[in-house]
Amino acid sequence: MNRPIQPTYTLDKVGEENFALNLGPQHPGTHGVLRVVLHMDGEYILQADPVLGYGHRMQEKIAENMTYPQALPYVCRMDYLGALSYNLAWVLAVEKLCQFEVPERAEAIRVIATELNRISSHLLWWGAFLLDLGGFTPFLQALTDREQILDLLEEITGSRLTYCYFRFGGLPSDVDEEWLTRVLAFIKEFRDRLPRYHDLVTGNVIFHHRSKDVGVILPFDAAGYGLSGPILRGSGIEFDVRKHEPYSGYDRYDFEVPVDQNGDCLGRYNVRMAEIEQSLRIIEQAIGSIPDGPVRSKVPKLIKAPAGEVAMAVETPRGQLVIYIVSDGSKKPYRVKYRVPSFANLSIFAKMARGQLLADALAILGSLDMVIPEVDR
Amino acid sequence: MMDCCYIKEVVKGFFSLCTGMRVTMGNVFTRPATIQWPRKAAPLPDRFRGHIMMLANDKTGFPKCIACTSCARNCPSRCITVTGKKPEGAKKKVADRFELDFTKCSLCGLCVEICPVGALDFSRDYAMASYTRNDFAAMDLLQGLGSPFKDA
Numbered sequence: 001m002n003r004p005i006q007p008t009y010t011l012d013k014v015g016e017e018n019f020a021l022n023l024g025p026q027h028p029g030t031h032g033v034l035r036v037v038l039h040m041d042g043e044y045i046l047q048a049d050p051v052l053g054y055g056h057r058m059q060e061k062i063a064e065n066m067t068y069p070q071a072l073p074y075v076c077r078m079d080y081l082g083a084l085s086y087n088l089a090w091v092l093a094v095e096k097l098c099q100f101e102v103p104e105r106a107e108a109i110r111v112i113a114t115e116l117n118r119i120s121s122h123l124l125w126w127g128a129f130l131l132d133l134g135g136f137t138p139f140l141q142a143l144t145d146r147e148q149i150l151d152l153l154e155e156i157t158g159s160r161l162t163y164c165y166f167r168f169g170g171l172p173s174d175v176d177e178e179w180l181t182r183v184l185a186f187i188k189e190f191r192d193r194l195p196r197y198h199d200l201v202t203g204n205v206i207f208h209h210r211s212k213d214v215g216v217i218l219p220f221d222a223a224g225y226g227l228s229g230p231i232l233r234g235s236g237i238e239f240d241v242r243k244h245e246p247y248s249g250y251d252r253y254d255f256e257v258p259v260d261q262n263g264d265c266l267g268r269y270n271v272r273m274a275e276i277e278q279s280l281r282i283i284e285q286a287i288g289s290i291p292d293g294p295v296r297s298k299v300p301k302l303i304k305a306p307a308g309e310v311a312m313a314v315e316t317p318r319g320q321l322v323i324y325i326v327s328d329g330s331k332k333p334y335r336v337k338y339r340v341p342s343f344a345n346l347s348i349f350a351k352m353a354r355g356q357l358l359a360d361a362l363a364i365l366g367s368l369d370m371v372i373p374e375v376d377r
Numbered sequence: 378m379m380d381c382c383y384i385k386e387v388v389k390g391f392f393s394l395c396t397g398m399r400v401t402m403g404n405v406f407t408r409p410a411t412i413q414w415p416r417k418a419a420p421l422p423d424r425f426r427g428h429i430m431m432l433a434n435d436k437t438g439f440p441k442c443i444a445c446t447s448c449a450r451n452c453p454s455r456c457i458t459v460t461g462k463k464p465e466g467a468k469k470k471v472a473d474r475f476e477l478d479f480t481k482c483s484l485c486g487l488c489v490e491i492c493p494v495g496a497l498d499f500s501r502d503y504a505m506a507s508y509t510r511n512d513f514a515a516m517d518l519l520q521g522l523g524s525p526f527k528d529a
Binding site: 066067073074144151154155156157159162172196199200201205206301 | 386393399400403483484499
């Protein structure tokens with residue numbers, strides 16, 4: 001098994017075997033409207049050019065034309081699978097800018113909800129990634145468990161996907177004890193089901209052959225391309241915003257940052273599976289130590305941020321999200337910049353895909369876990 | 378030596394497939410997780426965010442809305458149109474027109490939160506479908522409520 005095989009053809013030599021192949025804009029393997037122009041030599045990829053912008057919605061410009069609370073529902077629409085992390089990032093950025101206080105109970109509930117959201121995102125990735133590799137059963141297994149998380153989140157937020165649950169200074173509504181015990185019950189049940197996931201996929205010989213040593217990212221490249229999240233950690237670099245720049249009280253909880261040294265698709269898979277377990281640990285600790293008290297502090301109804309600038313980094317399921325706001329003292333932000341993880345993570349795809357088989361390119365694309373509306377935003 | 382490793386790998390791989398197959402076969406004996414909508418419906422949580430609806434004043438049966446337009450001004454997608462006037466002899470305004478452009482609405486719920494008199498609430502209606510978008514372009518939320526202006 002000596003992979004990757006470097007083809008000897010060049011781009012300008014168009015022959016019988018050399019052709020351009022459009023992967024997308026509508027292709028089940030791209031999980032959204034991403035188009036990749038693949039220059040192929042038979043089954044091997046000579047060059048991959050991602051074409052972006054099909055889902056461009058001017059998110060940054062929209063936020064600049066909205067008041068601070070109005071932009072809240074828009075932020076969640078960028079990454080619909082990890083919407084609460086985005087919600088949290090926007091809320092934290094404005095709170096940092098205006099120096100609002102957040103009650104501890106609200107912080108704990110924010111952590112519980114965000115980690116549940118992270119698990120649901122990883123579960124969907126798990127199913128979709130294996131669907132890309134040709135296994136259908138994992139997808140149904142993952143969605144069955146994800147459904148329970150969505151039910152739990154729907155109960156407190158009122159929505160299943162675009163939650164929009166956090167507000168400046170806390171939360172719009174408290175959660176009751178019964179909900180917290182149901183989350184604990186879910187965690188217990190889910191822990192019992194996790195070994196099944198590993199039985200089904202992690203030890204599977206076909207899966208190993210498809211993912212081991214495919215799409216290797218060296219630590220040097222991972223840092224150079226600005227990758228973040230499970231992809232960076234899958235390349236052996238231990239960096240997690242939750243650990244290294246704690247926000248919303250993450251420093252109170254004891255959790256590990258899973259790292260895999262291999263940097264291939266299997267490494268990224270292992271990191272995400274370990275992350276699910278760490279998220280469960282965080283939720284357990286947060287529920288165990290949740291304080292009583294109010295969930296919303298006094299915040300003016302009309303928010304006028306003081307002039308200045310703020311940058312807030314948050315660890316979303318896909319990596320590091322930075323929201324940068326410049327305020328001129330009015331009720332609308334003067335400039336908003338989103339540094340989204342998927343965009344940076346996609347940038348290395350062209351390098352990784354070179355010399356790979358077409359089927360492996362889809363495995364790589366799946367292992368990057370991208371949300372295309374987030375890339376285009 | 379090489380052959381021995383190869384056979385070992387084949388046997389190991391075969392067992393890994395069997396382990397996975399056991400999970401798949403185990404599912405044969407579990408109950409389906411799917412709920413057969415529309416014959417059965419999943420329970421709707423209390424905080425479900427459907428489209429907004431206008432609440433009626435308990436005493437008069439008129440809409441609670443005082444036409445302050447703070448919902449319309451705070452709406453991110455500008456999908457609420459509200460006007461109101463004072464009924465004869467009354468101190469406060471009452472809405473005579475409250476339209477929701479549901480094609481634009483993103484169901485964020487900021488209008489419900491901002492309403493000073495608590496006149497708006499989320500509807501529990503989720504199975505909405507139509508052949509034409511005009512059905513949702515101007516939903517009249519005052520429908521079915523009393524109005525002090527009807528007789529005039």
